[in-house]
Amino acid sequence: MNSLNSPARRNRSEWLLAAMFVLVAAAAIGVAWGNYRRSVEWFETTKLEEKLTALKLVEAFVGTYTDYRMRHLAKGAPVPATFRAHSIDLFNKKNTSLNALRIEWLGIPGREIAIAPRDPDTIDALSEAARTRDAAPISHWRIAGGETFFRTISPSVATQAACVECHNQHLNGRPAWALNDVMGAFVIDVPADRFLAEALRDAVAIGCLVFLIGVAVLAAAVFRLQYQRRHAAVAAAIAAERERAAVEAKDAAEAANRAKSEFLALMSHELRTPLNAINGFSEVIAKELFGSISERYRGYANDIHQSGKHLLTVIGDILEIAKADAGRLELVEETAHLNDIVVPCLKTLAGRAMAGGVHLDAADRPDVLVTGDITKLRQILLNLVSNAVKFTPPGGSATVRAGLDRDGALRLVVEDTGIGIADYDLQRVLRPFEQIESQFQRKHEGTGLGLPLAKVLTELHGGTLELASTPGEGTRVTVILPATRIRLRETKSAANERTDPPISALARA
Numbered sequence: 001m002n003s004l005n006s007p008a009r010r011n012r013s014e015w016l017l018a019a020m021f022v023l024v025a026a027a028a029i030g031v032a033w034g035n036y037r038r039s040v041e042w043f044e045t046t047k048l049e050e051k052l053t054a055l056k057l058v059e060a061f062v063g064t065y066t067d068y069r070m071r072h073l074a075k076g077a078p079v080p081a082t083f084r085a086h087s088i089d090l091f092n093k094k095n096t097s098l099n100a101l102r103i104e105w106l107g108i109p110g111r112e113i114a115i116a117p118r119d120p121d122t123i124d125a126l127s128e129a130a131r132t133r134d135a136a137p138i139s140h141w142r143i144a145g146g147e148t149f150f151r152t153i154s155p156s157v158a159t160q161a162a163c164v165e166c167h168n169q170h171l172n173g174r175p176a177w178a179l180n181d182v183m184g185a186f187v188i189d190v191p192a193d194r195f196l197a198e199a200l201r202d203a204v205a206i207g208c209l210v211f212l213i214g215v216a217v218l219a220a221a222v223f224r225l226q227y228q229r230r231h232a233a234v235a236a237a238i239a240a241e242r243e244r245a246a247v248e249a250k251d252a253a254e255a256a257n258r259a260k261s262e263f264l265a266l267m268s269h270e271l272r273t274p275l276n277a278i279n280g281f282s283e284v285i286a287k288e289l290f291g292s293i294s295e296r297y298r299g300y301a302n303d304i305h306q307s308g309k310h311l312l313t314v315i316g317d318i319l320e321i322a323k324a325d326a327g328r329l330e331l332v333e334e335t336a337h338l339n340d341i342v343v344p345c346l347k348t349l350a351g352r353a354m355a356g357g358v359h360l361d362a363a364d365r366p367d368v369l370v371t372g373d374i375t376k377l378r379q380i381l382l383n384l385v386s387n388a389v390k391f392t393p394p395g396g397s398a399t400v401r402a403g404l405d406r407d408g409a410l411r412l413v414v415e416d417t418g419i420g421i422a423d424y425d426l427q428r429v430l431r432p433f434e435q436i437e438s439q440f441q442r443k444h445e446g447t448g449l450g451l452p453l454a455k456v457l458t459e460l461h462g463g464t465l466e467l468a469s470t471p472g473e474g475t476r477v478t479v480i481l482p483a484t485r486i487r488l489r490e491t492k493s494a495a496n497e498r499t500d501p502p503i504s505a506l507a508r509a
Contacts, residue, residue: 017222024214032207039199043192044150048139051101051152051188054091058103058186061087063160070162080163101190105156108184111174119144122153122187129155130182142189148196149189155182262322271315279308317449320379321432324456331373331460337489338368338410342400345381349389357394360385363401368410369487376457383450384414384477391475392418408483415476421469430455430467454479461485 066080088103095101106117108130117123125138137154157180158164164177177183285293286301293301323329346362353360370377381400388398396417403411421429432452454477455465462482469475 020218024218025211027214028207028211031210032203035206036199036203039202043195044139047150047190048152052137054101054103054188055154055186058084058087066160066162101188104187106184106187108182125153126185129185133180133182135182148192150192152188154186156184156186158183272312275308275312275315279305279312282308317453320453321449321456329460331376333371334374335369335371336374338365338370338402341370341374341377341381345378345385346400348382349385353389353398356389358389358392359397360389361397361399363399365402366404367489369489370410370481371485372461380454380457380479381412383454387450388414388416388418392416404486408486410481410486412479413476415474417474420471420473420475422471426467426469
């Protein structure tokens with residue numbers, strides 16, 4: 001949050017704001033200038049059309065008078081040029097408004113009959129028109145006497161022989177006129193001060209309006225950006241606080257878990273010593289090694305011994321889980337045949353399966369050697385088969401089978417036809433001390449450590465444990481050991497080949 005308010009960031013923001021302000025001002029000036037230019041162009045176009053219309057009227061009057069004079073008036077009547085001069089004078093006197101256009105007829109410099117041009121620009125324009133015989137109107141802006149005019153110079157061309165003859169009578173030693181000569185020009189001035197002031201005022205007003213709108217939009221954008229920055233800063237602070245709290249909670253949970261694991265490991269060690277004494281003495285009593293006892297006391301001693309062995313197994317499982325959580329569980333690597341792992345487990349659980357009416361069987365297995373902690377691998381299989389027998393009702397079956405994947409990995413599968421597990425409980429039963437039965441409705445003994453411990457020991461060997469189940473149909477647990485731990489057994493002579501009895505026979509033994 002401090003970085004958002006750092007001097008460097010504030011300086012960048014101020015420079016950016018200033019640049020955007022300049023852009024808005026430039027845009028407003030551009031719009032104002034464009035509007036002013038459009039107004040001036042409209043004025044020029046409109047006034048030029050008015051001028052050309054006035055010239056056409058004057059030319060029409062002069063032409064009509066010329067024809068009428070030749071047909072009906074005596075030669076002493078005023079010449080057309082005089083008529084034109086009087087017409088222009090009357091037109092200028094009638095137009096008395098400030099914005100009315102004014103017309104003059106000026107002669108070619110050095111050959112003028114009445115009025116010669118006075119300003120250099122007009123002199124140059126008329127001289128060029130006379131030289132080139134170009135009658136196209138010429139317009140430009142002119143300032144004179146503190147006033148601004150829009151001037152148009154329209155050259156006048158001699159198109160009638162009578163007009164040429166009349167003008168040639170007043171040469172006074174100057175060159176004679178010919179048809180199509182530019183004999184002079186109409187100079188039309190339109191005062192523009194008032195119009196230009198109004199156009200400038202309107203342009204400034206439009207520019208100010210655009211500027212104000214731009215500033216308003218810029219201010220809204222700045223406020224929006226500031227709001228987003230503040231919101232982002234608050235969100236970042238909240239996220240950082242949540243992350244810090246999550247890290248602290250995680251550290252606290254890990255510390256608590258380590259403390260729990262260490263406590264369990266310590267208690268397991270402390271409990272094993274007296275428990276071993278209880279098991280040993282109860283076995284001595286049950287076997288009557290130091291004298292005979294009654295049948296009733298022998299039964300009590302056997303119950304104590306069996307309960308002690310079960311409790312010792314539970315404590316061993318707890319110790320293994322605690323070591324795994326604390327990261328102190330290690331493997332004692334050795335190599336053994338797959339049968340050396342499977343057969344002892346089946347022998348151990350064959351009696352329990354028979355007592356529970358569960359058919360325990362094993363399918364054919366690949367002839368492979370397995371490298372790992374053989375004791376822990378047997379414990380994995382023992383936990384899985386024990387669960388299969390425990391949760392399968394009488395008349396059901398539990399099967400152990402194995403096979404190799406294409407990549408050489410070993411799949412060890414324990415499948416039963418027991419009560420099954422619902423989908424929403426699959427992850428739960430893989431957690432320590434979790435069971436799907438309520439503690440008030442439990443029908444099967446156990447601590448809920450079998451599957452979690454099997455999973456931990458499998459992963460310790462670099463493998464994976466997969467669990468699939470359907471309620472009422474059964475459960476399938478697959479232990480996958482990587483190919484790096486599996487090796488095909490080398491071919492040996494018949495005399496040296498293994499003669500392990502069938503697993504089914506071992507299970508029924």
